[in-house]
Amino acid sequence: MKIYSKNTDKDSDKARMIDEARAITEGLQDAEAGRVVDGDEALNRIKVKYGIN
Numbered sequence: 001m002k003i004y005s006k007n008t009d010k011d012s013d014k015a016r017m018i019d020e021a022r023a024i025t026e027g028l029q030d031a032e033a034g035r036v037v038d039g040d041e042a043l044n045r046i047k048v049k050y051g052i053n
Helices: 010-032 039-050
Strands: none
């Protein structure tokens, strides 16, 4: 994900909108494919990944 300042011109604003649309589309594709977890399972996976007890 890219970070944009509030002072953008039209071209960079369009690029930001395209990046946001791409991120939303990828998220929807993940959800449709069943690659999404939430709640306790998501927290457990984060803890295992980063070795948090």
